[in-house]
Structures are given as C-alpha cells and as structure tokens.
Amino acid sequence: MVLFVAFVLVLLVQVVCKSPSVQCPTSHPLPIVHKYYQSGDLLIAGIVSHVFKFFDTVNFETRPSPSSSDPLIYFSPGYTYHAAMELLSTKGRFIPNYKCDNQNNLVAVLGGPKSNFCLYMADILSIFKIPQLPYGSAPVMNNKNEAAFLYKIFPSWTNQYMGIMKLLLYFRWIWVGVIYVDNEHGQQFVQEVLSSFSEHGICFDFVVTFPSMTFFSSLSQMKAGNEDTSRLVMESTAKAVVVHGEIETVINLRFLLRAAEFKEIPMRTKAKVWILTAQMDFTSIELQRRWDLDFIHGALSFAVHSREVLGFDQFLQARDPASEKGDDFMGDFWKHAFGCSLPSTTEATNDEEICTGKEKLESLPGSVFEMSMTGHSYSIYTAVYVVAHALHAMYSSMLKHRAVADGRNKLLRKQPWQFHGFLKRVSFNNSAGDLISFDENVEIAAGFDIINWITFPNESFLRARVGRIDPKAPEDKVFSIHEEQIIWSHMFNQVQPLSLCNDRCHSGYRKKKKEGKPFCCYDCRPCPEGKISSLEDTSDCFRCPEDQYPNTNQDLCLKKHISFLSYEEPLGISLASSAFSFSFMAASVLIIFMKNQDTPIVKANNRNLSYILLVSLLLSFLCTFLFIGRPKKPPCLLRQITFGIIFSVAISCVLAKTVIVVLAFIATKPGSKMRNWVGKPLAYSIVLCCSFIQTTICTGWLITSPPFPDFDMHSLTEEIILKCNEGSVTMFYCVLGYLGFLATVSFSVAFLGRKLPDSFNEAKFITFSMLVFCSVWLTFVPTYLSTKGKYMVAVEVFSILASSVGLLGCIFFPKLYIIVMRPELNTKGQITRKLNERI
Template sequence: MEITQKSSFLICYSNVVCGTSWDGCQLTTERVTGYSLPGDITLGGLFSVHMEIEYPEITFTEQPKYLQCSRFHFRYYRFLLAMVYSVMEINNSLDLLPNVTLGFNLYDSCYNEVRSLMGTNWILSGKQAFVPNFDCHKSVMSSAIVGDTPSKASIPIARILGLYRYPQVSYASAQPLLSDKAQFPSFLRTVYNGNYEVFAIARLVDYFNWTWVGIIYSDSDLGRSGAQLLIREIENNGGCIAFQETLPISSSMEAVFRIIDVIKNSKATVIIVYCTIENLIALMEEASYHNITNKVWIGSTSWSISSDFPKKEILITLNGSLGITPQNGKIPGLKEFLYSIHPSIYPDDIFMKTFWENAFHCVWPGQDLYNNTSSPVLNKDIAWCTGKERLDTIDPNIYDVYNFKFTYKVHNAVFAIAHALHQMNTCVPGKGPFKDGSCANIYNHQPWQLLHYIKKINFNNTAGERIFFDDNGDVPLYVDILNWQLFPNGSNKYVYVGSYDAGSPKGNRLNIQSNTILWNGGNSQVPLSVCSDPCPRGHRKATIQGQKICCFDCVPCSEGEILNPYDDTHCLKCPEDQWPDSRKEKCLSKPIQFLSYQEMLGSSLACVSILFCLVTLSVFSLFIIKHQTPIVKANNRELSYLLLISLVFGFLCSLAFIGRPNFITCMVRQVIFAIIFSVCLSVILAKTITVILIFSATNPNSKLTKLVGLRIPVYIVPVCTMIQIFLCIVWLVKALPFVEFNIAAVIGTIVIECNEGSTVLFACVLGYMGLLATISLLVAFLARKLPDTFNETKFITFSMLVFACVWVTFIPAYLSTKGKQMVAVEIFAILSSSAGILVCIFFPKCYIILFHPEMNSKQYITGRNQRNLGF
C-alpha cells in the first residue's frame, strides 16, 4: 500500500506538464520570478541576492505561504550584476560569438538549498510555475547554469544536473566533494577546491613560526574534511594543534560558550576558523562580549572578507586578523557599469529597486513601508527615493567597485561558457569532437555536448589571465592574503599583504609583505603562538613526556657541540679541529695557540733571556780584561771562561722555545738545552774538584795529592758532556720529537707543541742533568770548609742549591700546566737556573774586581791564605 501511494505521488508530480494537470491529480507549484533577458542562447544564473530565509508558520489549516527572503546583500547582488555585464560585453564583442545574442535567467536563491532547487527547476522548465523533469521553453533552452554561491546549495543542484550532464559552473562553491566526477560529472567551478586553501593556511602558519594554534571548524563535510587536512599539513610542518572545536551549523549557544572557554584558557594566540559565515556570527558576538582581542584569527575564504557581522564590537575583535581569499581580478569597464545602473535603465531587474532602497536608505513611492520585507523599515524621517541619488557616493566598503574577487570568478564563469559556445559554433563538420567528426548545433544541442567544450576551454580573459579547468573541473589555486585593519574613525579595510600561488616553484609559493600587516592594537610585531617559549641559543628541545612535540624543555648543548640546524632536538659535535661559536650555532676553526713573540709573555721572556745573555757577556769581557789578576786565575780560569760561554748559550737556547714550533725547533731545542746545561754542570763539577785537589796538594798527608798531576778536571767536562750527547743521539734515533696539534690540552684551542717522542728518553736526559747537579752539590758541600781565598765551593753550593730548587719545582709545575704556559714554565726554569749559577758564582768575583781591587792582589791573597792555614 505504501509503495503504491508513493508511486502515485511521483506520477502525479511528474505529470504536471506546462501548467496542465493530469485528471484526478493536481500538484500546486510555487510561482518563481527572476531577472530575465531574452537571447538566441540563454544562460541560467543563481545568486544569493538575499542572505536569509523567513520560514512561514505551518498550521495545516491553510495553504503554506511562500518562503520569504530577507537581508539584502550588496556584494552578492554585485555578483549578479557581474553576470549581466559579462553577457552584455559578450553580445557587444565582434570576436566572441558574433551574430549570436546571449540571454539570461537570473534567480535569487537567498543562500538556501530549497530556493536554489526552485530556481534551478525554474531555469530548466522555463515556466514561472516550474515543472519538474520537463522543458517548457518554446524556442531555446538555457545552455548552462552559473552558480550557486554556497556549496550546500550547489551539491543538490549538481546531483540533479549531473543526471543529464547539464553544465554547471560555480563561482564560489569550494566544497572538495564537488571535485568527485563520479558523483558530479557536469560540475565545474572558477573558484579553487576548498581543500587547496588548506595548503595556503598551513604555509602561512609556518611562515610566522606559529607552532601552537587552535582550529574551529563547521560541523559539515567541508569543515570536517578541511580541518583534518589542515591538521595534517600543520603537523607535517612541525606545528601542533592546541585545540580543535566543532561549531554546529544550527545555532547552539552551549557549543559557543564551550568554545569561548577553550579559547580563553588556551595559550594559543592564533585561531584558524574554518567555518561559513552563517554559523560564525554567534561565536564572534560572544568573543567580543568577553573582550577577546589578543588573538589572531585566520579566516578561510567562506568568511574572511565578509562584512556581514552586525556589531562593530566584532570588527574590533577581528582587527588584525588574516584572511585567505581568491585573487583580486581585473574586469575592465565593470566599475563604470556598476556606477551607471539605474531602475529606469534596467526596469526588468526586479532586484534593483531593493538595492537602491538599501543603498540610500530610502523607499520608492507607493511601497508598503512596514510590510515590504525587501525595504528597510524606517520608524521616523522616512525618505523617499527620487532616482537622482548618486551611486558613487556610497561607501566603497558597502558597494565596492574596486576589488573584484568572487565577482571576477562570475565573470570568468560566464566567459568560459561563452568560449565553449564559440568553439561549438566554429566547429567544422568532419573535424568535430563527436562521432564521425560531427559537430553540435549551437541552437539545438545536447547538454553533454556543451559540457565537452566547457571542459576543454583554454583562453585568456579580458584581464589577460589564462582560464582552464583540470580533470576535476577545478582551477589552480591562487589566493590573496588580506589583513583586516580597523581604523580609529570606526572604518575598516581589507589590506592586501601577500599571496599564495600553487603554480609557483616550491619555496616561492608564499609571498608576504610583512611591513604592511597591522596586528590587533596597531602593533607591527608578529605575535607569538607557541606552547613553550623558544629555546635560547645553543639549547636543544627536550620533549616532555605525555605532551605534544611543541611543548618542550630547553637543554643546553654539551661542551663542544652546536645545535643541529636541521633538527633543533639534537646537538652535533664539532670536528676535532673546530669549536662552537659563542651562540653554539656553528663550528668555527679553533684558535691556534703557541708561545709567540707577539704576546706579552713571549716577548718578556725573550727580553729577559737577551738581557741575561748581555750580562753574561759583560762578565766574560770583564774576566778577559782581568785575566791576569789572581781572582780570575784562581780555580782554573779556562773553566770559568767555558762556564760563562755555556751560560751565554744557555740563556740563548730559551729563545728556541718561543715562536711557532716546527720540525727543526722541536728536534733541536731540548737537545741543545740538555747539552749546554750538561756542559755547565760538568764545568761546575770540574771547578769543584779543582778546588779540592789544589787544597789537597798543600796537605802532605792527603791521599789526593797523587791525583793532582793527573789533571782530572780537564777530562771531566768532555767525558760528562759526551755521555749526554750519546743519550741525545739515542733519543733522536729512537723517538724523534715532532710537531703536534694538541686538541685536548686547552678546551676550544689547538695547541701547537712539540711532542718529545719518548717520555722515557726525555726523562733520562733530564735525569742525567739532575745526576750531575747532585754530584756537584755534594762535592761542593763537602768542600765548603776549605779556606775562603781560593775556595769557590760555598758559591758553587749556593748555585747548585738554586739550580736544584728551580728544577725540583719545575717538575710539578711543568706537569700541571698545558699549552703555552707549559713552555713558559720550562723557559723560566732555564733562565732561573742559569741566572742562579751566574749570580752565585761570578757576581762575588765581579764585586771584588770592580769595587775592591786591593783584594785582587797576590799579597792580599797570600797573606790571607797564610792566616787561614795558621802561618
């Protein structure tokens, strides 16, 4: 029974043919009116001239009233005017469709699916009382439909038109689902796929380094699919989603309150609103009520350039926001056309008087001031429309004749259909695209034939832009980025601040003019939107367990490491010859360190060395001059000469330790030092033994008297020196010293030093010098009580004590220092020990020679010696 009733209803509904009903069944249809212009070929157009629908109360006791439209929309009406202008431009063209006149049937869909379907049926049936499934055009049918504005209206229209492959070209419906050619085979659009703008938004977020953002999206297919794709893109760029909230399509203050609480409690400064305008107003009103002005709102195409917000407080809340919108196009002559329209010129335009009333806040004489929903209700000081009002006095923010975005898309849609018709009209039989090369008749063709041509169009529009469709009926993504700026006088303006072109090479797609952006409060500083503050330089990000990657702690990079420039969660160790800069951002070559003459320490030691060398040469010169005096001849003056010459070379050998080490200096400096000091110590030992032998010769009972004639001191120096030379040769043969770049000695510095080759052999060389010094000290100490006149043993004892103290202190100091300080310690030890020998042994004699020459005589020495011997 139920099936029979439904079938009867459908049969009855479908048999209302051109106003004649089938006997026994009659279906009442709503009368539809629009703006029509006759032509050889007619185009249909759906435009949301009004924004809202007033649903009549249904009582079931009387016939339902028609749906009433309210809230006239200036911008959407401009879309309709753009189609009128485009058709006029084509009809006046000599190159496009010559001798063919285009007409149109334009319908106000009031941003409502039901009204859109009614308008579609009206355009297709050709009757005011539209007849579903029937074409009642007497001469020519509509070739294609331009529209509609919202995706929610275009989808059901596209499903119906797709059954007949009837071309539909939308200028504003961005729903990604409409790209599915299996479901919508005859749908095309001059606006980009809504999913494409997700890439522009994600890139914009990445450009400003906003890593912690919130997302609010409509509870619709477009909102959900777009939000999922947007989340994926942001996370792929390293960002995180602070929160994602769904805004119901139907008004729900409970959801609005919940979302406002989330926004207020979130650290996210940037909020992406992927919603349509109709379900966003309540949220924005509540946000303005809570004075949420410290957020940056990023708007999608569906609302970013809307001026439909009823309260100024909302504009204050949105001040500084960014919006994605189709590119601003150029339509030559449209501005002049928009300023030239008048009800008297276009009497068939049923919307123009309503536009006039809303634009100039007046009422045409004869209108019902209080019941006509198309006119504003004026409670006092009612002004009558005179027709003399000037359109160029209207605020451009209300009636914009400069910026054409969706208006430009309408223009492209009409011209796309016109070019397809033109190609159909110029088809050469036998070379056509259809079976056996046939062509279609432009005045009597099938819808699918025109659809074929529209899919293949490729032309440059009046602005020079290339227009074409891809396989899904979409156009490439090219969007403008606008900044919503509110001025102190209360006016607002959308300022162009950049663009995103998906056709450009990757990396050059986003173009931002940052200096033109004004954020909320007039601040030019880009606001931060992060979960955790950026890490200081040289610190890596350490994720917090249980948190998203954008929430982290900052951990300093270890010593010798820099922050990985490609992964800020890791640090990289610098190569051995490099060291991080102060910011730990890049590795720099380590500074090279060695004891140089250019620095204070090196130059000071060199000066001291040369000074003592000159002093030693002065003493040597004095001894040469006074070589015949007893004090010089005492204790073997040849040994004194040799000791002084050795001290000169000892002071000079310290210079080999200063300067950049090289192969030669590393090989010879320790050897020279060891040999020279071995000579000095051998001479001192020989002098000490000489003193002992001399005094032993004066004592007949001494057992050492027999050794005086053997001239033992003469052999001590060469023998002791040869032993040291032999040790040095073994050292050089077995483990030759070499230049070494020591990276570990001083942190962050490369120390150029000499590696001694073999620590054992180096210790043997130093140990042998220590042995000579010890023997000299012991022998001098045992002979310290000999008579003063010929006795140098006290001075030698002091000099050996100084020598021993210096080198015993040198060992721990040498081992505890690194780099050039270690070299300086050794130089200091060489100079100190040499100076100790010079001062202790020779300065007393120089004092006598220079200041007490009477003591430097044979009589004085002989008398003193006799007294010392008890004579």
C-alpha cells in the same frame, strides 16, 4: 537585506540559447540565434548577454519564498534540490525531466558558493551528464561518476593551505588557534593539513569547531552555543587564529565574538589576527548591520586571484528594481539594503520609508554592499566566460559539419555530455588579461591573493592586496608578501604582532622544552660555557670556529688574537734584558778568570773545567733568546736541543769538579792508589761521557719526532697560542730527567765532600749551587704544567736563567770576590798557611 543574500543564495545559473519555435514532445537540435554566426567575438558577447538576461526570465515564483525573518533558508539542501530539479522542468511548471513549449536548453550549471550546494546539485544533474561549474570551494566527491562532470573554478585547496603555512612561518606565528566549520573540508583540513603544519614547527593552542547551528536557530540558541567557544578563543594567548569556513562563516564569527560581551569576557578580539580562508567572504544578516566592524581590522584573508573588470562598476550602478523586471530578489535586496519598502508591495507600514528606486548602491556602506568585484564575483565572471568560450568552440565545430534537410541548413544535434570535451580544452585570456584554462585535475590554474582588511569609522572597509600565491611562478616566488603595506590592528600599535606560546629566547640562550606542554612552549636557558647562539629561538648552542671565541653575552664570536712571547711586550722585554745582563756577567767572569789564570785561586779545582763551565753558562743565558719571539721552524728545532746539551755540559763540569775534589783528598792519603785516577783525563772523560749521553737522547728526539711550530686553538679561550710543539713530550721529559739525574749526582757528591780540608774547596759552593739548581727545576715541572700559552715559555726561560745564575753565583762569585776585592788572599803562601791551620 545585505549583499550576503545577493551572492550567497543558490546561484544555479542556466547558460541558454533560445529556440525560435519548438514543438513538444519532438526532439530538436540545440538552437542558436543566426546573427551570431558572423563573428566569434559577437557570438561570445551574445552568449554572455543571454547569461545575464537569464536573471530577468528565470522563474523564482515556483520556488519556496523565504521569509524576511529567515534569510538563511537559501542554505537549505531542500532549496538546492528544488532549484536543480526546476532547471529540468518546463518554465512555470514544476515537472522534473519534462520540458515542453518554447524552452531554455540547459548546457551547464554554475553552482555555489558553498561546497555542499555543489554536492546536492550533483546528485541530480550528474544523472543527466550536465556540466557543473562550482565557483565556490568544490565539494569532496566520493562518487567518481559525479565528479566527472565537475569543473572547478575555485583553485586548488593545496595551494591555499601551502599559502597559509608560509604566511604563518613568514611572520613566525608558531602558536596558533584554529576555528573551523565541521564539514568535510573542515575535517580534512584538521586531520590532514594541520599535521603538516606541525612538521614545520607550528603548534596549536586550540582547535575547535564553530558551535552547531541550524538555519532556523534562534538568537538565544546562538548565544548559548557560542559562550564556551568564545571564552576559549578570547582567553587564548595565541594572537594568530586561522578561521576555516564557508562564505557565511563571518556571520558565525561575529556571533562568536558577540557572545564575549554577554558574559563580560575581556574583549581581546582586537588583539587577534584573523586569518580567513578564501571560501569566506564578508557576509552578514540584518541583525548585525549596526555591529562594530573593528574586529576585522588588520585581518588577513586569502581570496581567489582577481583583477578589475572594466565596466563592472557601471553595471552595478545601473542596477535598480525598475530595471530588473520579474526579479523578486532585486526588490527584496533593495528593501533590506536601504531600509525602505517598494511602492508595489503591501508590506509598507506607516513607519517605513517608501523606496524611490533611484537610491544608489554606491551610497551603501561596505558592510552592506561592496561595489568592487570580490574573489567570488570574479569566479562567477570567469565561469560564465568559460562556458561562453566552450560554446563558441562547440558551435564553430558544428558549423563545419552542416547537414542539409528540407532545403535549409540545420545544425548537428549535440547532447549535454558532448559539451564536456569543449569545456576541458578551454583556454583564453579574459578581458582582465588573465589566462583561463583547466589543469589535469580539471581545476582553474589560478592562484590566491592575500588580502589585508582595513575598516573605517563609517562602517566601510577596504580590501588591500598585500601578497600573492602564484603556483605558476618559480619555486622561490610562489609566495610573496609586502609586509610594509600591511595595516595591523590598533591594539598592536602598527607593529607586527607576535603569536608565541612564550617570549622568544634571545641570542645567547637556548630553548628547553617544558614538560607536558606542546613543543612550541619552552623555557630559555643560557648557553653552556664556550658556546653561543647568535639567533633567537635556537634549539641548541654551538661552538665558535677554532679561531674565534664567545663574547661575554654568548651571542657573538670574536676573533682570537695570536699569542706568543714576543720582544714587544713587557714580559718578553724583561726576560730578554735579564738574559742579556746575565750573559754579560758570565762573559765578564770568564774574562777576569782568563786574565788571572795563573793565580792560585783560578788554578785550584781545574781551571779548564771552570772555563768550560763559564762558557756553558754564557751559552745557556744566550739560548734563552731562542725561546723569545715568534716561533719558527729553526728556533723550534734548536731551542730545547740546545738547552739540553748546554746544561748537560754545565752539570757535567760541576760533577767533574766535585769528583776531582773528592778523589784528590783521597789520593793524598798515604798508600792510596787513586793518584793514577786524579787528573785532567778523568775530568774530561766525565764531561764528554755525560754530554754524549744527552746528545744521543737529543739526536734520537730530532730523528723520531722533532719539534715544530704549531697553533694551540683550545688552551686559552681568547687566544690562539703560537708555540713550538715538542713533537714528543716523552723525549722532552727524558732530556729534563737526565739533567735532573746529573744534578742529583752532583749534589750528592758535593754534599759528601763539602767539609774536606782544602783552601779553595768548591764542594760546599757546588752543594749550594746544586741545591738552587734542583729547587728551580723541581718547581719548574708543576709550574710549567699549570700554565698555558706564552707563560709556559716564560716559566722555562725563567728556570733556565735562575738555575744558570745559581751556578754562576754560588760557584764563581766567592772566587771573583777574592780576585777582585781581596787579591792579597790570592797567593800560594796564603793558601799553604790556611791549609796548615785546618790540618
């Protein structure tokens, strides 16, 4: 029989002090050995000694004797009730509530390891108000009167469930399976705790119970009950499986996994991470002794926080059947652990080896017997010391109130219910250095260790501590784990396993829920244009900050670079060079005209207007430099205003020239009264009036909503456009509209006067120039609106240059050709002759 029988049988331990002589049926005070009066340390040592010696004196013969074929009888309620009532009987005589002769005085009971054991024993022991210390998981007590006598050595369930959830979230195991034992704790876990897991993003592929088995189930029944559940678990895509059970649940788990072999279900158990609750421990029956242990390799479990206790190994090494006189259990354990028969038994067969009694426990594999102290062992150790310290406090209190009777000291009598006050106030540091005390819920204020199971080919295993749940730690350190120390199952190639319904969505993608599937199951869709996801498994994509833009993979934001039409780029250099060249040309034409100002061709059509027009064109070429370079406040204020006023002066000059030509022809007719209108005053009036209207519009623009430097973050994906915000788009288009109106009027008047008989009639040249001008600016509007960033500025600069060149070329180059290339034509006689020929 394996260690399972040693620690899983009903450990209802009496904490006793023996009386020298007690006569029945008279009542008597609680006895104590007087040698323990001298020192508190000796007193505690003596009480603990009595606890361990109780295993030598407790009577097992009156209890039902389990057969070797049915070791699980120790789990039966009847056995638990019998053991509880035996504690209330005289030694050797099973008469409940009747204790006589030299007796053991019951002050507390340690119960476990299953929660229902504590529930059964509470039915009886609570009637007598006897303190009960369950070292396993405490039962769900609906009866408050019974719960009042329960002192929970097992820490709070809440902390363990919180630890399981944090463990799953830490490793991002959000697609999980759950197997649980169908008892009160298991149902509470499923109904109340799993819902909180779901709130934190964890969902479940399956939630099933272990197949129902009685303590006398046959192997065929176990096999049949496990097949369906085994198939469900093994074929699940969930890699992390939470197993919620009791101390013997590993036996059921091994049967569950074994069932897969009978039906040839693909064995994927090695590709599972079993997460075991602290109530569980490695237990097995003799049938499973030679079964493979590899299923638990890499598993993670919770265990009551424990430390190494000095002397525990030596204590175990000293155990043998000969040293445990009267303890039938030790003999049974020895026989089944070492596979031999004791010489004192009559069950030995010819095939069985005879036990020498000198076999060493440390020679047994870990699957049969563990030499180290487990969480359950540590809880028993803690429970014993809790009772010992409470007794010490109670006896110390009694010694202060001695009563004198018959000439000798007698201690005040105390009943079991009076022991509760001392138990609740227990607080001490045990020999391992842990502070032991009860909290307000009468639970030991302790945490849990996170254990990594590592198996070896020799059927032994190692429990490695890799983490901790410490409720006393600061909030950010309650859960701690050392991931680098964890040994995973061989099937995962020492890489942390994933437990997901589907592959994670990579950065640049977002999750989209699958219809009809749990929320952990989803498809991956690329982020919409302009958005990114920089993390895996994001539910939605997000936009980059305004000064950044998504990269090609949509998983990273890149810094936008600032864009404007600068002198350092080819486009800016080209436009600046063109503006400078055309400015030089306009200035050259002006100088040539001024040098030849007295020639007939220059004097024709009002040379002053020609000078004004040439200066306007020169300034229009130069104003384009306000558009090139980093936008600043002064250039932004001036450039559109300057452009609008200069061009209005230029078009006004063209209009005045055209009007003068038409009126001059009309005035030459006999009897015409238009002579009084033809002259310089009319020309200057036209220029001033038209320019004044544009100036008024621009002034209103500056007053109401002036242009200013601005950043455009959104027009271009990868650039921040540094531009001059027009302030009021309406005013901007009013300026352009007024220029268009002047150009249209000039074109119309020039078109009407293009065939007038004049030697140097500019009307036809003005018609071509206005046609070019209007074509340029009509094309400008849609082009300007369809471009973005610095190219909008470039379009406007190009339009200014093109329209100005059109005016300069069409109006002045024909005259310049005559002045420079054909000076013989630039005479008054030549002009008169040509005029007579036309007439």
